[in-house]
Amino acid sequence: MPRFGVLGPLTIEGPSGRRTTPRGDRQRTLLAVLLLNANSSVPVDVLVEALWPETPPKSYASNLHTYVSRLRARIEGLEIERDPLGYRLAVAPGELDLLSFREAAAAGKTAARAGDPATRVSAHYRRALAEWRGPVLSGLHVPHLDADVARLESERLAAFEDCVDAELSDGRHGELTGELQAMITEHPLRERLAAQLMIALHRAGRQADSLAVYRGLRATLVEELGVEPGAEVRRVHAAVLRGEDPVPATKTAAVFPLCQLPPDIADFAGREGEIARLSGLLGDGAGVPVAVITGEPGAGKSTLAVSTAHRLRRSFPDGQLFVPLAGASSPRDLADVLGDLLRALGVTGPAIPDDVEARAAVYRGRLADRRVLVVLDDASGPDQIRALLPGTPGCAVLITSRQRLSGLAGADRLHLAPLSGDEAMTLLERLAGPDRVGAERSDAERIAKACGNLPLALRIAGSRLAMRPGLPLGKLAAKLEDEVSRLDELRVSDLQVRGSIALSYQALSPAARRAFRLIGRCRTLDLPAWAVSTLIDDTADENADEAIDELVEASLLEPTGLDPTGEQRFRVHDLVRVFATELGREQETRAERVATVAKVSDAALCLADTAARRLPRTVPMPLSDQDVPAQPLAPELVERLLRDPEAWFSAERVNLVTAVSSLCAVGWRRKALRILERLSAYLYLHSHFTDMRTAYETLRDAAREADDRHIVVIAEANLAVLLHARGEYERAAEGYRECSKELAALGDSSAQAWVETNLAHCLVGLGRAGESLHAATQARALSTVEGTGPGAYARHAESAALHRLGKVAEALEIDRRILVHAREHGDERQIGVALQGLSWSLMLDGRPEEALETIEESVRILRRTTAKSALAKSLRTQGAILAGAGRRVGAVKAYENARRLAGALEERPRELSCTRAIAASWIGDGRADRAIPVLRQCLDEFRAMGGKPATGLTLHVLRRAYEAVGETKAAEAAGEEAKRLEVPHDANASTLVRLLLSLTEPAPA
DSSP states (O other), rough: OOOOOOOOSSSSEOSSSEEEEEEESSHHHHHHHHHHHTOOOHHHHHHHHHHOOOOOOOOOHHHHHHHHHHHHHHHHOOOOEOOEEEEEEEOOOGGGHHHHHHHHHHHHHHHTTTTTHHHHHHHHHHHHTTTSSTTTTTTTOOGGGGGHHHHHHHHHHHHHHHHHHHHHHOOOHHHHHHHHHHHHEEEEEOHHHHHHHHOOOHTTTTTHHHHHHHHHHHHHHHHHOOOOHHHHHHHHHHHHTOOOOOOOOOOOOOOOSSOOOOOOOTTTTHHHHHHHHHHHHHSSOOOEEEEEEEEETTHHHHHHHHHHHHGGGOOOOOOOEEEETTTSSOOOOOHHHHHHHHHHHTTOOSSSOSHHHHHHHHHHHHHTTTEEEEESSSOGGGGGGGGGGOSSSBEEEEEEEEEEOTTTTTTTTEEEEOOOOHHHHHHHHHHHOOHHHHHHHHHHHHHHHHTTTOHHHHHHHHHHHOOOOOOOHHHHHHHHHHHHHHHSSSSSEEEEEEHHHHHHHHOOOOOHHHHHHTTTTTTOSSEEEHHHHHHHHHHOOHHHHHHHHHHHHHHHHHHEEETTSSSSSOOOHHHHHHHHHHHHHHOOOHHHHHHHHHHHHHHHHHHHHHHHHTOOSSSOOOOOTTTTOOOOHHHHHHHHSSHHHHHHHHHHHHHHHHHHHHHHTTTTTHHOOOOOOOHHHHHTTTOOOOHHHHHHHHHHHHHHHTTOHHHHHHHHHHHHHHHHHTTOHHHHHHHHHHHHHHHHTTOOOOHHHHHHHHHHHHHHHHHTTHHHHHHHHHHHHHOOOSHHHHHHHHHHHHHHHHHHHTTTHHHHHHHHHHHHHHHHHOOHHHHHHHHHHHHHHHHHOHHHHHHHHHHHHHHHHHHHSSOOOHHHHHHHHHHHHHHHOOOOOHHHHHHHHHHHHHHTTTOHHHHHHHHHHHHHHHHHOOHHHHHHHOOOHHHHHHHHHTTTHHHHHHHHHHHHHHHHOHHHHHHHHHHHHHHOOOOOTOHHHHHHHHHHHHHHHHOOO
């Protein structure tokens, strides 16, 4: 490995002693920037700014890569690494003069603190100063490095001055005067150099020359800066005037009260609840309260701490200490931290002990019996904190850390979540302007959503908008919504989300880094423990648990509690997930990523399959057994998760809907369909129709794009089921017919049987009994099993169609057979449904007592199940049968219970039919005026649905209402329209009319 030099001209010295230099200014500039930041990552945008100070070319990324490659090729052994933050040049201390200088200077400082002999201290500093060959990077001017060059020159001066102190204490003043005079000529405003030269001259017996140095310094300071010399130089001057040897001052000025807090941010937004909680914890005056603010990178921990500390200043009149600990990047040495604190508290020079524990004791002593708030920012762990805790009541400590600091006993913890939606909007308004955000509110909300309401991301986005007043918010929102470039967009000046998260990632162990990347492959932000363990590869591996614990401790994975199944849940912020996904793409092959996603999706599918088979199958579509893999999870885990299948579906509902979209996006449509088929068992059972519709539309659109006709038709058939459930009978029937034709052409008789069955039921609602009977017969012919599946469901449609054709006896026989099959299978839901169908056939056949007994058994059985839709239907039937028996109060109660269930399930047709019956009872109660507008609303909706039977029934009740209020013409019109809609031989309609109108009769006294 060559040896590099930057403390003078840029040099590269090979093992043979031959010196070379890169060709071209940009290669030299690139090498200089990397060397001045040796062993640290230099962001790409910093390198670009250094290489192209004005305007970088469009191909800057490839150009930069080329320059790096040329340096590697030209300089043998050069180690330039690429990491998530940028580029990093790795060198050992002996391979770079800057590192050698700093190492020797640090050794001199350590020796001085340890009380080593002055000669030894001086030797370290002289070795450090010998590394300098001239001005930093002389002959190469890089504007971007001006501040770094000035800082290095300050380091050289400080080392020289420390060296002079040691040599003056060793009596070597005679040797130093010439060197000090040269340095004063180079740095005429450096007061410490002037004081040292005055001491050296005075000790050499040159009092007049010593006083002349002071006069020259004072004249220069007054003329150029308009200030007088500082206290130390004046003290040395006074001692020389008195003829005394200058000695260090020992009197310490009062330091309390003091405030080291950074300024509060003017555009700080939200967090009022968090500030109130922290203020309550820290300001109560009891003991030494310690509060820890934790949270993911960019959550605004430091900003919140500073703002809270400013609000608490009156509660801590002796002062506020602010200690940056740099825990996320390069944790500061505890001895250095305590040294700075002691100097701030008025302890200087020899009074500062060398031992860390002794320094901590002095620190606690200085804070004893005072009210001081100590803010420890960006702590790396409990070990960095414990020595900084005050020892007596009155003080308080506020800590920020990316770590949860679980090992810090007695601390109260506040986990900082992203901002709320309103707080995010407020922050954007303060950054970009309220008028601008208000005018483009929806786009502002898109920006906030893409930022995950993370304060750092919002501040970057808002700053970009403020920099470009003409930039439409929608344009920035569109850029941020693209996951591939989102983190590239979220940077401005020295703020960047990627770099902030990268600091936390780099602090992880290799196992936790791998786990972090694997979790990034899952688009779900709310993760159950079983999914996290599956992603990491082994649910029984203790290393997986340790990796998860480490990610939690680092605030990259947030535990959110237990779900209804008792499983631990974790949350991953969307921007953290995007960063993890980036790393996965860079560091792992596509085959590895696919294998991981396949495993977790297989686990989800198998769990959904088992859970769905434990629920009543209410969705009238097939559940295919094809393409279901073997369960990768342990049997005992599966059993624990699915002990209550509804609870599992409730916990994973959002994740499974998201999984359908994600699987479609990568082309795994068949697996998406299998998961959705099983999820639908839960969604349809509980009438989560919006989720079901969204998922099937996503699947349909993906299949259309891939020209996968079979999946398109299955999705369309399920969407038709949802139209049917909402009462859109015409559209549903049209959809069923089209799907049936397609399925016949594709040869899928199983799915076609279900579609024909659904069509049969839909046609009953439309009043087309003959067509319904034909569709039901077709469905039975296609079905392979008579007692279950579409064959049994088709039998129910046949019965309903026969009712409307006046063939009640045939319907009754079908319903008896359905009940026999249901009892043979022992499924309570099927038995309850069969009893409901049979009760209505008995009612139409003139057997009201048997009908009532049968429907009451149906209701009792269905109340024990989760089949709420079937229960609502049975309650509605019970209401009608009770009305026929003259049990008015019981009938209305049954209708009200049915309506409540139907409304909760979003089953509008059934809800309307129950409302109609309740309104009929109002007429009998003398409240016809109240019933009329309700019946009109029902009439309008039934007409819109295309349900002729339901429309006719409503008109009959409305006619009776008009008659009750004396609106004769309206009553006649309603009656005439009802007659036109009547279908001959429709036993169902004629019976329902009679039962509904019985409710309109006055209640018996």
